[in-house]
Amino acid sequence: MSDHEYTPKSKFGKWFNDRLPLLTLANHLTDYPTPKNLNYWWTFGGILTFCLITQIVTGLVLAMHYIAHADMAFDSVEHIMRDVNYGWLIRYIHANGASMFFLAVYIHIFRSLFYGSYKAPREIIWIIGIIIYLLMMAAAFMGYVLPWGQMSFWGATVITNLFSAIPLVGEGIVTWLWGGYSVDNPTLTRFFTLHYLIPFLILGLVVLHIWALHIPGNNNPVGIDIKKPSKDTVPFHPYIVIKDGFALLMFMIVFAFFVFYTPNILGHADNYIEADPLVTPAHIVPEWYLLPFYAILRSVPDKLLGVVAMLSAIFILAALPWLDTSKIRSAVFRPLYRQFYWILVADVLILGYVGAMPAEGLYLLVARIATAYYFLHFLVILPVLGFKERTLPLPLSITEPVLGGSPNLAAAKKKVSLNS
Amino acid sequence: MSEKKTNRRDFLFTATYAVGAVGVGATIWPMIDQMNPDASVKALASTEVDVSTVTPGKTITVLWRGKPVFIRRRTQDEIAEARLVKLEDLKHPEKDEDRAKDPEWLVMLGVCTHLGCVPLDQKGDYNGWFCPCHGSHYDISGRIRKGPAPTNMEIPKYEFVNSNTIKIG
Numbered sequence: 001m002s003d004h005e006y007t008p009k010s011k012f013g014k015w016f017n018d019r020l021p022l023l024t025l026a027n028h029l030t031d032y033p034t035p036k037n038l039n040y041w042w043t044f045g046g047i048l049t050f051c052l053i054t055q056i057v058t059g060l061v062l063a064m065h066y067i068a069h070a071d072m073a074f075d076s077v078e079h080i081m082r083d084v085n086y087g088w089l090i091r092y093i094h095a096n097g098a099s100m101f102f103l104a105v106y107i108h109i110f111r112s113l114f115y116g117s118y119k120a121p122r123e124i125i126w127i128i129g130i131i132i133y134l135l136m137m138a139a140a141f142m143g144y145v146l147p148w149g150q151m152s153f154w155g156a157t158v159i160t161n162l163f164s165a166i167p168l169v170g171e172g173i174v175t176w177l178w179g180g181y182s183v184d185n186p187t188l189t190r191f192f193t194l195h196y197l198i199p200f201l202i203l204g205l206v207v208l209h210i211w212a213l214h215i216p217g218n219n220n221p222v223g224i225d226i227k228k229p230s231k232d233t234v235p236f237h238p239y240i241v242i243k244d245g246f247a248l249l250m251f252m253i254v255f256a257f258f259v260f261y262t263p264n265i266l267g268h269a270d271n272y273i274e275a276d277p278l279v280t281p282a283h284i285v286p287e288w289y290l291l292p293f294y295a296i297l298r299s300v301p302d303k304l305l306g307v308v309a310m311l312s313a314i315f316i317l318a319a320l321p322w323l324d325t326s327k328i329r330s331a332v333f334r335p336l337y338r339q340f341y342w343i344l345v346a347d348v349l350i351l352g353y354v355g356a357m358p359a360e361g362l363y364l365l366v367a368r369i370a371t372a373y374y375f376l377h378f379l380v381i382l383p384v385l386g387f388k389e390r391t392l393p394l395p396l397s398i399t400e401p402v403l404g405g406s407p408n409l410a411a412a413k414k415k416v417s418l419n420s
Numbered sequence: 421m422s423e424k425k426t427n428r429r430d431f432l433f434t435a436t437y438a439v440g441a442v443g444v445g446a447t448i449w450p451m452i453d454q455m456n457p458d459a460s461v462k463a464l465a466s467t468e469v470d471v472s473t474v475t476p477g478k479t480i481t482v483l484w485r486g487k488p489v490f491i492r493r494r495t496q497d498e499i500a501e502a503r504l505v506k507l508e509d510l511k512h513p514e515k516d517e518d519r520a521k522d523p524e525w526l527v528m529l530g531v532c533t534h535l536g537c538v539p540l541d542q543k544g545d546y547n548g549w550f551c552p553c554h555g556s557h558y559d560i561s562g563r564i565r566k567g568p569a570p571t572n573m574e575i576p577k578y579e580f581v582n583s584n585t586i587k588i589g
Contacts, residue, residue: 180486184486277483277487278481280552300568303570
């Protein structure tokens with residue numbers, strides 16, 4: 001990975017490194033050449049790593065006090081909140097940490113969408129990222145079931161019932177998932193097991209995600225290929241470490257605000273009522289980070305097609321590197337894509353809003369239009385745009401736009417006039 | 421290149437793969453099947469309900485295999501209403517006569533066939549049940565009339581043990 005040979009200075013270091021090249025790896029990570037124009041939208045990778053570690057550490061501690069049994073789970077969570085030393089703090093960090101994790105991952109994903117980070121040669125990084133995102137949703141869903149409140153129970157019922165839409169084998173699959181004829185104790189214990197497992201799967205995928213990133217190197221706001229190392233790059237340490245660290249501090253302020261001032265604002269009051277298989281809460285909604293997909297599910301009046309639409313909305317992202325036919329990565333140089341990008345952002349926010357509202361009347365109509373537009377964006381607008389759009393001239397290097405009026409700019413203009 | 425002839429080694433490879441595949445399958449199956457309902461869950465397959473206190477126009481909800489079962493004693497008006505519905509108006513055509521053997525008693529799983537929520541009693545556009553989760557409307561026979569649910573609410577196996585007791589399952 002590193003182009004240059006690395007030799008540890010100390011004799012012991014050399015002896016160790018010859019047997020297990022950990023120091024070579026550390027050297028690669030510190031020297032890793034990074035585009036010098038990375039903006040703060042690029043700091044969310046580090047923030048997400050922090051989120052994952054936070055969830056694993058707090059989750060480990062919660063598991064020491066939590067009891068995965070239908071009769072005791074609800075009480076054990078209250079026990080954590082009231083009796084365990086700092087239990088309230090650890091649980092609030094874990095619960096709000098899930099929301100912070102999704103907040104960061106959505107910014108990270110939309111960063112990629114704006115700057116075309118999913119395009120060649122970074123398709124594998126992108127697809128691993130989508131798998132991580134799917135696992136995050138699975139982990140978040142199963143984690144939400146564990147307190148065994150009303151929303152836990154009915155959320156689990158509704159989501160597992162999605163599988164019953166599959167023709168022929170659907171009912172069998174649902175019974176298998178439940179380990180019974182309804183969501184009950186066997187469901188809870190297996191969800192706890194999987195909720196514990198998934199973060200470690202994510203951790204492994206994060207290693208692959210970063211490994212795959214370090215092959216081509218980071219994309220950058222200009223979106224052009226750069227030589228590395230060169231005048232266009234800086235070493236990861238200390239430049240990016242400091243920038244990531246500062247962004248992480250800002251992020252932690254937001255995180256701490258939720259944990260200490262409004263720890264329950266992102267949750268639902270119904271989940272402080274113990275699960276009751278006889279009564280469904282009047283208004284079931286998933287956590288905020290799943291609302292856009294929930295809106296898509298509800299906007300289709302057919303059960304099977306609704307589920308298909310919802311899953312397609314997620315899996316379509318994996319095909320994005322091939323749906324976007326434009327060779328230009330960054331939206332900075334794509335005047336039309338830039339506008340469609342912001343329409344998509346608005347569309348997803350609208351889907352999230354109507355997902356939280358009852359599925360009737362005007363909300364339903366808006367949800368249907370927004371769902372149709374979501375698929376239109378990926379299946380029609382992006383493929384066509386790549387052929388139709390007149391993109392702006394790309395600079396020859398990262399340095400060029402900064403040093404406006406340099407010989408490079410003239411060269412760039414000449415290049416464009418040659419092309420046209 | 422001459423055509424490749426099948427020899428003893430090819431046969432051994434194929435036989436090894438086949439035996440290996442059976443072995444892997446036999447090892448994986450217990451890991452998958454352990455998640456299916458276990459013997460103790462299956463043992464709770466039937467439940468008996470005393471319905472002597474249920475007056476006409478009243479619904480009781482009982483738990484059977486972890487799921488709610490609605491037992492409604494219908495009024496004469498409701499029976500008439502349910503039986504008057506034309507089959508061509510139904511998304512999942514079923515006669516009320518087939519759903520309620522004794523017209524006064526409607527015994528059905530109180531589970532919305534969309535995504536499994538419990539519908540609310542005497543709500544919705546058809547004077548039957550309404551599911552608050554995604555807006556499915558059921559009539560007084562528990563048949564789907566409007567909304568995303570694909571089928572009518574399920575009728576479990578049940579019988580009257582005597583005039584006051586229903587055995588479900």
